Amino acid sequence: xxxxxxxxxxxxxxxxxxxVNLGYTDEEAVKEAQxxxxxxxxxxxxxxxxxxxxxxxxxxxxxxKRALSIIEKDNILPGICGRVCPQENQCEARCIMxxxxxxxxxxxxxADKKVPKDIGIYPSxxxxxxxxxxxxxxxxxxxxxxxxxxxxxxxxxxLHKLGGVLRYGIPNFRxxxxxxxxxxxxxxxxxxxxxxxxxxxxxxYLDELLDKFDGIVIAxxxxxxxxxxxxxxxxxxxxxxxxxxxxxxxxxAYKFPEYHTPIYKGKKVxxxxxxNVAIDAARVARRLKSEVMICYRRLEEDxxxxxxxxxxAKEEGIEIKTLLNPKKIISKDDGKIKKVKFVKMKxxxxxxxxxxxxxxxxxxxxxxxxxxxxxxxxxxxKIIQQNSKGLEFDSWNSLKxxxxxxxxxxxxxxxxxxxxxxxxxxxxxxxxKKAAEKIIKEIGG
Amino acid sequence: MRNQIxxxxxxxxxxxxxxxxxxxxxxxxxxxxxxILRVTEKGERIPLTIVEVDREKEIFRIIFQVVGxxxxxxxxxxxxxxxxxxxxxxxxxxxxxxxxxxILFVGGGIGIAPLFSKIKEFLxxxxxxxxxxLGARSSENLILENEILEITRNIYITTDDGSKGKKGFxxxxxxxxxxxNEDIDLVISAGPVKMMKKTVExxxxxxxxxxxxxxxxxxxxxxxxxxxxxxxxxxxxxxxxDGPVFDGYKVNFQQLIKRNNQYHSHECKIKNLEDNx
Numbered sequence: 001x002x003x004x005x006x007x008x009x010x011x012x013x014x015x016x017x018x019x020v021n022l023g024y025t026d027e028e029a030v031k032e033a034q035x036x037x038x039x040x041x042x043x044x045x046x047x048x049x050x051x052x053x054x055x056x057x058x059x060x061x062x063x064x065k066r067a068l069s070i071i072e073k074d075n076i077l078p079g080i081c082g083r084v085c086p087q088e089n090q091c092e093a094r095c096i097m098x099x100x101x102x103x104x105x106x107x108x109x110x111a112d113k114k115v116p117k118d119i120g121i122y123p124s125x126x127x128x129x130x131x132x133x134x135x136x137x138x139x140x141x142x143x144x145x146x147x148x149x150x151x152x153x154x155x156x157x158x159l160h161k162l163g164g165v166l167r168y169g170i171p172n173f174r175x176x177x178x179x180x181x182x183x184x185x186x187x188x189x190x191x192x193x194x195x196x197x198x199x200x201x202x203x204x205y206l207d208e209l210l211d212k213f214d215g216i217v218i219a220x221x222x223x224x225x226x227x228x229x230x231x232x233x234x235x236x237x238x239x240x241x242x243x244x245x246x247x248x249x250x251x252x253a254y255k256f257p258e259y260h261t262p263i264y265k266g267k268k269v270x271x272x273x274x275x276n277v278a279i280d281a282a283r284v285a286r287r288l289k290s291e292v293m294i295c296y297r298r299l300e301e302d303x304x305x306x307x308x309x310x311x312x313a314k315e316e317g318i319e320i321k322t323l324l325n326p327k328k329i330i331s332k333d334d335g336k337i338k339k340v341k342f343v344k345m346k347x348x349x350x351x352x353x354x355x356x357x358x359x360x361x362x363x364x365x366x367x368x369x370x371x372x373x374x375x376x377x378x379x380x381x382k383i384i385q386q387n388s389k390g391l392e393f394d395s396w397n398s399l400k401x402x403x404x405x406x407x408x409x410x411x412x413x414x415x416x417x418x419x420x421x422x423x424x425x426x427x428x429x430x431x432x433k434k435a436a437e438k439i440i441k442e443i444g445g
Numbered sequence: 446m447r448n449q450i451x452x453x454x455x456x457x458x459x460x461x462x463x464x465x466x467x468x469x470x471x472x473x474x475x476x477x478x479x480x481i482l483r484v485t486e487k488g489e490r491i492p493l494t495i496v497e498v499d500r501e502k503e504i505f506r507i508i509f510q511v512v513g514x515x516x517x518x519x520x521x522x523x524x525x526x527x528x529x530x531x532x533x534x535x536x537x538x539x540x541x542x543x544x545x546x547x548i549l550f551v552g553g554g555i556g557i558a559p560l561f562s563k564i565k566e567f568l569x570x571x572x573x574x575x576x577x578x579l580g581a582r583s584s585e586n587l588i589l590e591n592e593i594l595e596i597t598r599n600i601y602i603t604t605d606d607g608s609k610g611k612k613g614f615x616x617x618x619x620x621x622x623x624x625x626n627e628d629i630d631l632v633i634s635a636g637p638v639k640m641m642k643k644t645v646e647x648x649x650x651x652x653x654x655x656x657x658x659x660x661x662x663x664x665x666x667x668x669x670x671x672x673x674x675x676x677x678x679x680x681x682x683x684x685x686x687d688g689p690v691f692d693g694y695k696v697n698f699q700q701l702i703k704r705n706n707q708y709h710s711h712e713c714k715i716k717n718l719e720d721n722x
Contacts, residue, residue, distance in 0.1 A: 262711035335703030
């Protein structure tokens with residue numbers, strides 16, 4: 001039987017922003033590890049190719065330190081990945097067991113053991129300097145790989161804190177700040193340098209960086225919100241998920257007035273979207289004591305969010321309504337939102353990706369709400385190209401790259417959401433690793 | 446050291462001027478741009494216009510009025526101390542049509558600070574013709590008068606209480622000037638939103654173009670959150686990356702006024718807490 005880590009009871013956890021999943025005890029981890037046949041097919045499902053059977057084998061022997069060092073050969077962010085990777089679609093999807101091994105939970109278990117780490121300092125060996133733009137998962141991963149190979153690495157971050165979407169996007173109850181801090185601390189110990197409050201394209205230009213560095217990795221993520229562009233969208237109480245989550249996660253507005261950034265609250269909250277960001281926003285709103293409803297235009301089975309998170313949301317009392325698409329926001333005289341007009345959708349067969357295709361019906365429904373949060377996706381921010389020439393983007397703002405992860409500009413590589421649009425943390429990390437390998441090959445490791 | 450306040454001055458009632466050392470911001474600065482700063486670990490991100498730069502000394506100037514908790518904390522930082530976080534320069538350079546020859550600048554209250562960056566650019570650097578209307582509640586609130594006098598003698602001052610210049614509002618002076626001076630082909634306006642709205646109405650009546658420098662709520666300042674969005678020409682625009690200077694005719698001011706009041710009750714709450722201390 002599979003051993004699953006325990007969650008805190010929903011009635012308790014909706015009162016705070018502490019982590020929901022409690023993680024394994026030693027006994028639970030060993031018991032879960034013992035189910036593994038160590039066949040190794042899972043490695044193919046891991047974008048950063050962690051030697052999963054090897055680390056699980058060490059857990060069986062309670063060699064937790066050895067186990068962690070096996071992971072850290074390929075991944076400097078185990079505490080983060082163990083928590084937020086969609087393992088069910090990656091390594092665990094490849095598992096031969098009927099009930100796949102909880103690989104993600106085991107990875108997290110090791111990261112949380114806080115065994116003394118011996119990452120070591122990696123001196124700059126090759127006199128080559130790489131600048132990395134963005135300190136999210138792709139930026140941190142390429143920093144790790146390049147530092148390991150003897151480059152001098154400087155990471156530039158626009159915000160005042162490091163971590164990118166890990167920091168401003170993912171709430172503490174899924175990924176605590178301390179975990180991000182600890183894993184970035186490892187990179188600092190290795191000798192990676194970080195510069196916060198540097199917006200490349202404004203504070204320094206890409207071309208200026210190219211004068212100072214031998215190569216650049218653009219890992220600026222997908223930082224622009226997509227929005228509905230429907231009437232009434234600028235009413236008070238209407239948020240793009242980015243703002244709502246940034247106020248809470250980065251600025252800690254839920255601790256207002258101890259922290260000085262406020263958050264606008266309301267009794268009823270409606271969230272639009274079906275991805276992880278929508279679920280995160282809904283669960284944050286629930287913790288601010290609102291009644292929360294998620295409206296999605298397809299069916300629940302089509303939601304791109306992790307199933308585990310959808311279940312967590314439901315346990316926390318969040319209602320999910322499907323086959324609804326917002327058309328218009330109606331506000332009161334004072335500019336505050338009153339209600340949202342939705343058109344009901346219906347399914348019309350399947351799309352190529354296996355999800356239900358939907359079309360609008362003639363039926364409408366009004367839903368009253370105090371807050372309306374749009375979480376319908378993000379696209380890359382193009383500020384990086386300002387005042388410099390040569391970068392090319394496609395019509396979805398994604399940076400164009402070749403098969404070597406190199407952009408249209410010489411000595412400039414790219415990885416993560418800036419290339420693939422809003423995807424997952426681990427996909428970004430896989431691309432970052434690939435970009436780093438190409439740089440090592442091309443510029444020398 | 447980067448982020449160090451090299452000169453601090455109280456220049457009017459509750460109003461401070463800081464010169465801050467930051468080589469990158471200064472060397473990349475274009476007139477019209479702003480910074481976002483943070484004062485403490487628990488602090489807000491506050492957007493402030495870059496008033497001017499001294500390229501030789503690699504310092505830039507901000508001017509702010511103490512209006513709430515964050516600006517009060519900012520005002521307490523002493524000369525030679527550092528500001529925790531500064532990001533910039535953000536936003537776009539202010540641009541005008543090539544055929545503009547005579548500009549009328551209108552600034553109200555603390556809005557004179559963002560206005561000054563444009564006065565300096567177009568009257569001093571680009572040597573265009575122009576005149577300036579400055580308004581304040583009373584003489585002790587009026588800022589940058591001397592600095593502007595060094596650039597142009599064409600200054601008209603109004604105060605609400607008549608303690609300096611003409612008693613009345615900048616909008617009265619604007620109306621008078623546009624009626625009597627036919628050479629003006631652009632107005633640039635900065636100040637409280639209600640004042641800017643009024644100036645746009647007057648400019649429109651006189652069929653003269655007008656640019657407004659907006660100050661909305663902001664968090665990241667890089668286009669990520671959308672908190673600073675406005676309705677512009679019936680479309681959504683972000684003040685941080687699309688502005689902060691916009692064609693006044695196209696801004697939906699009614700909505701902007703409402704959006705800027707979104708956190709009014711929170712600000713009152715903080716004020717009450719502080720008053721009770």
